[in-house]
Amino acid sequence: MSFCLPEAFAVPKLTVHPEGQLVDGQWFKLVCLVEENLSEASLRYGFYRNGIPLQSPSHHSDYISESACLADSGPSHCKVTGSKVRKCSNQLHLSIRRIPVSKPELIIQPRKKLIEGDAGFLICSVSNGSLPIYYQFYKGSSMKLYWELSNSTKLVYNIEGISRRDKGMYHCSVRNEVTGPLHSEEVEIIVIVPVTDAVLISRTNGTEIQPGDRLVLRCLVREGTEPQFIWCRDNVPLRNGSASSHVTADGGELVVHSFRRDNVGSYHCAAINDGTNGTIFNVNSDYIEFTLRARSFSKEIAASLVPVLLFGGLIESVWFIHRRRDTGNSSTVSQPKRSQASGEGAAAGNLEYAVIGAAHNAGECH
Template sequence: MQRAGSHGMARSVVVLLWAQALGLAGTQLSQLTLDPPWTPVFQTEMVMLTCRGSGMPGHTYWYINNRLWWQEGSDRIRASKDYPGSGSYQCRGPGAELSPPITLSFSNDWLILQVPAQTLLEGDRLQLRCRGWKDKHISQVQFFHERDVLKGPTLGAELYLQPLQLHHSGHYHCQAVVQYLLAGWQKSAPVMVTVQELFSVPVLRLEGPAEITEGSPLALNCSSRSSPLRPPAHLQYIFYKDRVVVGGPQGSPQLQLLAVGLSHSGNYYCEVRTETASVWKHSAPVTVTVYRVPVSGVSLVAQPPGGQVVEGDRLVLNCSVAVGTGPLSFSWHRQGSATRLAVGPRYELHAAGRQDSGRYHCSVTDGSTTADSPPLRVTVLVPVAGAAIAMARTEPSVLAGENLNLSCSVRAGTAPVNFTWLRDRQELGWGPLLSLGAVGPEHAGTYQCLATNSLGTHRVFWARSPVLTLSVVLPGQGWQHQGTATATGLSVPLLLLLAAVGWQLRRRHRAATRRSQGRDPTAPPEPEGHLPEPAAHPRVLKNKEVEDEEVLYTHVVVTKQGEGTSASRPPWGSPHPPPPWEPPVTYAVLPGPHAQPQLPSDIYENIP
């Protein structure tokens, strides 16, 4: 072993100690432990000291009373009262800095007070042990801190203090009755206990000026330095304003307030504590002052977006302010109205009506300045309803060669309204006016128009007009109801009977259809040949087709046989003409939504 007494080595030890005390050493500290972990010990006892560095290979250096005692030695040494004796022990392991000191002393008193040899930090538990010489039995043990008797949980000759605070530092001793040859009171020598900081008192700093304007961001930083004697503790940070929590507990030492108002003025401080709250410390307060600014940046937001709603829907308008002083007052206005509609930052219409359309804006004031939001156009859309077809003639029978125009209109609906024309359920044209020109047999059939309007691109509303059955009368013909079905050679009573049967079947079917669709039984019956009005819910048109009811159409035509009459040609829409020698009765059944689609859509039968 080498003993170093040079002044240069002593100066290096002093520099290392100062670096440790100031927390300047950035590398890992060596760890020095004692087994058994108590000090002082009796003169007859020996202890083992162990030094742990960073785990790198190398030599261990031992120091006693701030002087190098053993250079390039083992990481373990045995100590007794004779060698190396009492003193302050330190070590420096490979790749690490100088360890915290451990004070080891040997005693030959009747009674000693033992305390942990390791460094004590805030929040630790302090165990005090009162021992008699050669572990003689002791009784009536009392513990003292300076001159005060300690009261606390005891276990025999031991007493525990937890959690430790800085004020627990000082001199401790114990007294007890020791049983030896004669029992008597003994008092231990005082032992110095030092409790060090687990972390420093926090300091609250503002990242910016302490006087700011309303709407500006405010950043607070609570800084505290952990003790280098232990691995960094997991700390919690809490921020207060005028003793009210405004942030935390959180693991971050920073608090961000994105936009402050007048209410954010006040005294701020922060608290740092351990996860178990065994140690906590407060910073000094910092005063923050927020100044008023004029109201500006008023905006209006609608729900649904854009302020477009369907009649009867709910509309909500919200008013917000980018910057401005408080307290703020809100009011709602509509163009053309002299009185305000409501107050507060929110305006709601539970069921919007067509009269609610118009331009809206909100007004915000702080008592001295006022600002308005840009106007928002609110559109209340009325779905189309009551579509109807009109033409110049009062009868649906038109003489071939006449010019005919059909027009479609709606009873209600917000513009723009689009019109689609269907003939025999096939798309024919668009627009409110359908010009057929000079009509011919090919124009005979069922006509219907579909009126639609929409809210944006995702909601479409439609209304279907009643069906108009148009027949074309050729020159030279007798009376004709519709050129789609013919009958020859039948008596008038038989024709009337067939018509009555068809009317009765159609009447029963229409009543069953109304019951299944939940229609009002008190509503007036629809004209014969018309399709029912569509449901009031929105529907997107697909393939430009309209579903029909299962309606039985029975049309009987009586035509005189002769040259040039309709009996000599097939009915319009019929795939084949009937034989001239077979007097037929023809009826047409139009399939409804439950029938399989067929081409052509009409089914014809002959009854001899």
């Protein structure tokens, strides 16, 4: 144990700034003051806590701590050396009060929306609190993911390769020797799964559509977060709400109310969804060609002509009967009076006329 002799310069006095109760993390300064130095000797100052040097002796009469901690608690003093004389100051007892930890804040980096496969970070931080701090990360209300005792006011939890299983609500909690645990507000991780494998399905049999029939097409994707759909005919986007067709509320179904020539063409659908930073994912389905089926008119024409033919036949029959009656009356001619000289010749001539007239009438009724 060294002894300080009262000569050459006055006994130093140790003070602390600011005065009063020091708290954990607070800036403070120890000052070793010598009021008189009669010998005008060059003085060197040393600072000690619990007899242990805080730094090597120097010409600086103060010792500065940027952040008080629990280890700064206890008795402190300073020693002054000059002209082979050393003098000790009074002892100053420092008491560092522990600071309760503040409510933590949880943030997600680089953003709350993450594309499947990206890396994500959960950062739990506090504005103040005595170290060390015990951190815990949770998914949902009680599923513990990670915990650590740290000498920092923030802790990072890495999620390597975000998957759709990682979507959900997260929070963190903190505590120290003074208070806790305190929980952060919940934050949500949204995982975006890009759309893949669009498939076009027809709910109508075949690709030849009967005029006036209903055509229903469905667009499906194997996976994808909140997909949106675009419908095209011959690579031209279809406008929703047209007179001939409409798209269902989810956008995944196209309905053509009454198929006609204007609806003939090659159909396909495109599925899209939004990524991050303005990126867009999209996939196209295969094409399906729909044509208009030609009507079979033979049966329809025959069926429509039966009444006409029956009515025409009836008219022809009536005409034939009437014509035959008129023909019969005209063939009954007055025979010329036979002369005795020419009786046989006239009879023969009348017979020929009747045969010719009969043959003529038969030709008109065929």
